[in-house]
Every structure is written in structure tokens, then in C-alpha cells.
Amino acid sequence: MHKKIMIHTLVATALCFFGAALPQTAQAETLRVGINAPDITTLDPARATATADVSLVSWIFSGLVRFVPGSSNAANIEPDIAEKWETSPDGLEWTFHLREGVKFHGDFGTVTADDVVYSLTRAKDPKKSSFASDYAAVKSVEAVDPNTVKITLSEPVPAFLGLIANYHGGNIVSKKAAEALGDDFKSHPIGTGPFQFEKAVTQQAVELTAFKDYFRGTPKLDGIRLEFIPSDSSRELAFRSGELDLIYGKREQRWVEQAKLWENATVDIFAPGEYRTVFLNTTHPPLDNLKVREAVAQAIDVDGILQFAGETVAKKGCSVVPVGYQGEDCSWTYKYDPEAAKKLLADAGFADGVKLSAVVSSNSTQQPIMEVIQAMLAEAGIDLQMKVVDHPTYQEQVRQDLSDVVFYGAARYPVADSYLSQFYHSDAAIGKPTAVTNFAHCNAADDDITAARRAKTDEERTKLWSSAQKKIHEQVCGVPLFSLMLVWVRNKGLDYGYDLKGSLNLAPPITELTTLKH
Missing domain, CATH: 3.10.105.10 (Dipeptide-binding Protein; Domain 3)
Incomplete structure (x- = not known):
């Protein structure tokens, strides 16, 4: 049996036995997620490509704009850190107006145009980004004033908004944090998303906590714990025994049909x-x-x-x-x-x-x-x-x-x-x-x-x-x-807060509206 599962089961048994003697306190609602990876590789959004990395990045960072939660349709893009924008008739100049007071995690202040310039310039640098080729047509990124950014393209880019959305190089990082942390930024990411990085235990788990100052509102969940369980059978066992609330599924038809029969489980294919x-x-x-x-x-x-x-x-x-x-x-x-x-x-x-x-x-x-x-x-x-x-x-x-x-x-x-x-x-x-x-x-x-x-x-x-x-x-x-x-399986008590049809970040978006009832 998976070691973590055995420990969790023993703890659960002990709680049941002594439950009557314990004071009745509210249970912390931390979402427990299991994924088929041995560990993280990087949490730098300009470098993250593996499913586990991209999933975590999507819960930590935000873009100027975002895909509507639950959609991977390029037609469903809405304001995020930028509250509005306009473009020139030829599609070569885009001007974005930032929301005021969007806070970074920790003590890194609020988002300014300088952070956006830094982030997108970094995204187009092949020495710092795995997605540099996507930004080849970005001629310049300029701060017009502290809350206004102008992006000039050398040629029109099909569906340009998708490149600056909350996906891959479009995620906005703190210039101050990235420069201060250097190479350590990949293991101590600073974003503006609904959840902030708390800690990582090598080959075991990454823990995120709710960011109370998230600009869309304090998340309803207390946090997220992503556990690394490469074995499909171990993830399944942990889910079915109640140790996990959401798992990365096995993308095989027979497995999906079996999972649909599990008690208290919903299979999401998107x-x-x-x-x-x-x-x-x-x-x-x-x-x-x-x-x-x-x-x-x-x-x-x-x-x-x-x-x-x-x-x-x-x-x-x-x-x-x-x-x-x-x-x-x-x-x-x-x-x-x-x-x-x-x-x-x-x-x-x-x-x-x-x-x-x-x-x-x-x-x-x-x-x-x-x-x-x-x-x-x-x-x-x-x-x-x-x-x-x-x-x-x-x-x-x-x-x-x-x-x-x-x-x-x-x-x-x-x-x-x-x-x-x-x-x-x-x-x-x-x-x-x-x-x-x-x-x-x-x-x-x-x-x-x-x-x-x-x-x-x-x-x-x-x-x-x-x-x-x-x-x-x-x-x-x-x-x-x-x-x-993509195949994920969730506890029926997990309500994403939206209808899940798609996610470019390979995992269900966990937002400020997501709730969990055990």
C-alpha cells in the first residue's frame, strides 16, 4: 500500500475512535490533488511545460487577460489583470490598461506596467523562455505610465490575445521577485493568482495557500496540496479511500468506464x-x-x-x-x-x-x-x-x-x-x-x-x-x-464554480469560487 495512504488511514481511524472527545471545530477545506508525476520540474511560468508544473502555475499566476474558467475556446477571453484594452486598425498596436491595486503574493507590492514589460520581454527571450518563438512578432513592450502598457507587433498575430492570456508565457511575474530570487524563482514562484506557493517537499507534494488579497476575492478554499503519485493504482486507491479529492486520471477507455462506477466520483473529460x-x-x-x-x-x-x-x-x-x-x-x-x-x-x-x-x-x-x-x-x-x-x-x-x-x-x-x-x-x-x-x-x-x-x-x-x-x-x-x-476524477463534493469544458493549462482551473464539501 502507498505509504502516505497507510498513514492517512491510521490517522482517520484514530480520529473516528476518539471523535467524541474532540471539540467540534470547523474542518479546514484544503483541496487534496493527486497527479501522475514524480516531482515538479519548474514553477517558472516561462519554462513550465510538464502537466504538474503547468497545473500549479495556472493556480498561482494570472495574465493580462484570461480564458474564461472551464473554457479553452479562443473566443472566450476576458479581462484579467488588464481591465480593458484597445488596438489599432491594422492590429499592430495594442494598449492595455491595468486594474489598480492588483497585489502580488508576499511583500512584492502591486502590479505595475514595469512588471508587465518585464514579464513579456522575458517570455520572448529564448534564454529565459520555452515559448519565445510564440512572441517572435512582438517588436516592443513599453510602459506608457504605471498602469498602461503598449505592445507593438512587427506583423499581425492570429488571435493575439491568446498569447498574453493566463497560459505559458502570458503569465505575469513580479519583476522585483524574479530579479531578487534569480534561479530560485523556479522553486519559489510569486504571482497574483488565487493561491500562493507555500512549500514543496521533494517527490512528495507542493502546498499552496489561499491568497486572501486576490483581486477577484478571497478563495473559498483554504489551500491546495498537490501530491506526486506516479502510480495509477496508488492514485486510484488514495481517491477511493477518501485521501484525495481530485486526481489525474488514466486516459484509457476501460479505466474511464470503471471510474464512472466508483462511489461519490465524477469523471471529467475535457x-x-x-x-x-x-x-x-x-x-x-x-x-x-x-x-x-x-x-x-x-x-x-x-x-x-x-x-x-x-x-x-x-x-x-x-x-x-x-x-x-x-x-x-x-x-x-x-x-x-x-x-x-x-x-x-x-x-x-x-x-x-x-x-x-x-x-x-x-x-x-x-x-x-x-x-x-x-x-x-x-x-x-x-x-x-x-x-x-x-x-x-x-x-x-x-x-x-x-x-x-x-x-x-x-x-x-x-x-x-x-x-x-x-x-x-x-x-x-x-x-x-x-x-x-x-x-x-x-x-x-x-x-x-x-x-x-x-x-x-x-x-x-x-x-x-x-x-x-x-x-x-x-x-x-x-x-x-x-x-x-484530459481525464480527471473528482469527489462529488468538489464544485469548481463553473462548467468544465476545457482548460489549456491541462488541469481543472481552481478559482476563488471553487468549494469542497467532505
């Missing part, structure tokens, strides 16, 4: 899906041969993978741009045909087959799918040799070009540019100073991706995005699979 793609490193032999990459694409049965994953939690992809993103074009797909794959290998000079390597995460959303893909490839004469490692090691090694094949899943701001820029533009190729997640070293559509950012009309931009997807498809930089929806 967008955006993390888009699963098999990226093929075009610089590694034999994948530098187009016919070999085409063979890999034709050897993978996406429909078969979907049957394994389940129709509720997995939505089939058709383009290199994720399902439902603005600009997605499904005009081109790869046909499953293992015999054709064998012929392609023979034509490429590999009649006896090929060997490929893949660093694979032991995470339950990765290893089982890769084992299915491994079996499919074997039928076409492709020997995929998998090196299975823990998830942090996987994240590190796939960014060191150690893998021919990279199976990766991610959610981004739902417009085509965000995915095309980060996964398929050569500026984002692994190994470059501006690297993001171009594991394929793809450069097939650089011109179209760049031109789309400068397009003056949506029609022109859409055509360029379509052209980019076609070129990437033809060069087989990756094989799109499916969007894996």
Missing part, C-alpha cells in the same frame, strides 16, 4: 486533447530517406490505435495540425498499408528491413501506445528498439537528439501557427538556440509558416497554413495519430 504524433528525425539515417519515412507512415494503423485508446478519450487526427485548431486542413492523410510499406523499404534499398530507436516514457499514456506501434511496425519489417525511461528522463533525452522516433503529445494555443511554429519550423529544431519541439528537424514549410504570420487577411493566412500542412505531409516529418483528451 479539451484540449494533447495531440499525439510520431515524429521522424529526418537527419538520422535511414530516416533521412523519404521512402523509409513513407514506409513508417503506411505501417501505422491509426484506427487500430484508436480502438486501443478508446473513442471517448481519443479523437482521431488527420493533419499535422491538431484536431479542432483554427486552420486545420484534413485534405491529406496517410493510408495504412503494411505491404506497400515493405515495398517502399525494398525500393529504398532495405529489403531486409530497418532498425529504428526510440526513447519512450514509462508514463501510462505513452508506453502502451508505443508498444502497439512497435508491433505494427514489425509487421512491415521495421524493428523499433525502445529504450523505456521515466518521464523526466524521456523529456530530457528527446531534446538531445538521442531518438530516431519521438512519440510526443502536447496541447498548444488552438491556432495552426502555434503547432506549425513549434513542431515544424526549422527555427524550433532540437539543437538550435531557438529550439522548441521540432524533433523531426523539419524544414519543409518554413516559408509558408513565416508568411502566414505576416498575412494581412484570414483568407490569405488560411491558404498559407494549408500549403504548409501539405508540404509537411509530403515530406513525412511526422505521423499524426490522435488527440488524447
Whole structure:
């Protein structure tokens, strides 16, 4: 039994036994959350990409604007730290007017234009941000006065407000805190959100407390405790025994159906899906041969993978741009045909087959799918040799070009540019100073991706995005699979305070309105 579960159970038993002798006091309502991670990596919002990190960041920080809680729809953006804004007719100048008196956690004062300038300048610096490429069109960020910020773009940016929302680099940090703490800021974050960082215990938990001076009102919860429990069965046991109120679920259909039968449980399945793609490193032999990459694409049965994953939690992809993103074009797909794959290998000079390597995460959303893909490839004469490692090691090694094949899943701001820029533009190729997640070293559509950012009309931009997807498809930089929806399970006594349909930050938003009844 999980050690923490055993301790909690013993304490609960003792309380029941001596309950009559204890004074009747109000029970502290701290939300207990379990997640499938061994630890945090960073709580710096400009660097956080792992699910646990992003989840915590979303409860600690705020942006100039925000997605309406429970929505990942770019049309549902509302004021946050900024109370209003205006833009020039050409969309190149944006002026934001800040709310007065928005407090940072601790003794770091209130938000000023200087903090916003610092935060967004930092977000576009590749030495300090993992999302710098998103802000390539940001020409300048200026403080007009203490409560007014002007952002000037070098070219129009599709759905610009999404880049400065409460997501990734859009989160506002305290300039004073970041400069004072330096590298320690990643483990002692200072934001303006409803919950503030209290402490972290390595490989055990992170604790947040309610920020009583939160500008939208004091949270109804006393705090949040996020526990690191990589084992799916241990998280499930802790939830079902009442030790946890909210857990990251196993994104498999059979597991979801079982969880729906648990006593006092509600299963939340919501967008955006993390888009699963098999990226093929075009610089590694034999994948530098187009016919070999085409063979890999034709050897993978996406429909078969979907049957394994389940129709509720997995939505089939058709383009290199994720399902439902603005600009997605499904005009081109790869046909499953293992015999054709064998012929392609023979034509490429590999009649006896090929060997490929893949660093694979032991995470339950990765290893089982890769084992299915491994079996499919074997039928076409492709020997995929998998090196299975823990998830942090996987994240590190796939960014060191150690893998021919990279199976990766991610959610981004739902417009085509965000995915095309980060996964398929050569500026984002692994190994470059501006690297993001171009594991394929793809450069097939650089011109179209760049031109789309400068397009003056949506029609022109859409055509360029379509052209980019076609070129990437033809060069087989990756094989799109499916969007894996987010699955969380909560105690029926947990009321988010909104209707949960989506969350770009990968976890249910916990706001000042969230309540818990045990």
C-alpha cells in the first residue's frame, strides 16, 4: 500500500475512535490533488511545460487577460489583470490598461506596467523562455505610465490575445521577485493568482495557500496540496479511500468506464486533447530517406490505435495540425498499408528491413501506445528498439537528439501557427538556440509558416497554413495519430464554480469560487 495512504488511514481511524472527545471545530477545506508525476520540474511560468508544473502555475499566476474558467475556446477571453484594452486598425498596436491595486503574493507590492514589460520581454527571450518563438512578432513592450502598457507587433498575430492570456508565457511575474530570487524563482514562484506557493517537499507534494488579497476575492478554499503519485493504482486507491479529492486520471477507455462506477466520483473529460504524433528525425539515417519515412507512415494503423485508446478519450487526427485548431486542413492523410510499406523499404534499398530507436516514457499514456506501434511496425519489417525511461528522463533525452522516433503529445494555443511554429519550423529544431519541439528537424514549410504570420487577411493566412500542412505531409516529418483528451476524477463534493469544458493549462482551473464539501 502507498505509504502516505497507510498513514492517512491510521490517522482517520484514530480520529473516528476518539471523535467524541474532540471539540467540534470547523474542518479546514484544503483541496487534496493527486497527479501522475514524480516531482515538479519548474514553477517558472516561462519554462513550465510538464502537466504538474503547468497545473500549479495556472493556480498561482494570472495574465493580462484570461480564458474564461472551464473554457479553452479562443473566443472566450476576458479581462484579467488588464481591465480593458484597445488596438489599432491594422492590429499592430495594442494598449492595455491595468486594474489598480492588483497585489502580488508576499511583500512584492502591486502590479505595475514595469512588471508587465518585464514579464513579456522575458517570455520572448529564448534564454529565459520555452515559448519565445510564440512572441517572435512582438517588436516592443513599453510602459506608457504605471498602469498602461503598449505592445507593438512587427506583423499581425492570429488571435493575439491568446498569447498574453493566463497560459505559458502570458503569465505575469513580479519583476522585483524574479530579479531578487534569480534561479530560485523556479522553486519559489510569486504571482497574483488565487493561491500562493507555500512549500514543496521533494517527490512528495507542493502546498499552496489561499491568497486572501486576490483581486477577484478571497478563495473559498483554504489551500491546495498537490501530491506526486506516479502510480495509477496508488492514485486510484488514495481517491477511493477518501485521501484525495481530485486526481489525474488514466486516459484509457476501460479505466474511464470503471471510474464512472466508483462511489461519490465524477469523471471529467475535457479539451484540449494533447495531440499525439510520431515524429521522424529526418537527419538520422535511414530516416533521412523519404521512402523509409513513407514506409513508417503506411505501417501505422491509426484506427487500430484508436480502438486501443478508446473513442471517448481519443479523437482521431488527420493533419499535422491538431484536431479542432483554427486552420486545420484534413485534405491529406496517410493510408495504412503494411505491404506497400515493405515495398517502399525494398525500393529504398532495405529489403531486409530497418532498425529504428526510440526513447519512450514509462508514463501510462505513452508506453502502451508505443508498444502497439512497435508491433505494427514489425509487421512491415521495421524493428523499433525502445529504450523505456521515466518521464523526466524521456523529456530530457528527446531534446538531445538521442531518438530516431519521438512519440510526443502536447496541447498548444488552438491556432495552426502555434503547432506549425513549434513542431515544424526549422527555427524550433532540437539543437538550435531557438529550439522548441521540432524533433523531426523539419524544414519543409518554413516559408509558408513565416508568411502566414505576416498575412494581412484570414483568407490569405488560411491558404498559407494549408500549403504548409501539405508540404509537411509530403515530406513525412511526422505521423499524426490522435488527440488524447484530459481525464480527471473528482469527489462529488468538489464544485469548481463553473462548467468544465476545457482548460489549456491541462488541469481543472481552481478559482476563488471553487468549494469542497467532505
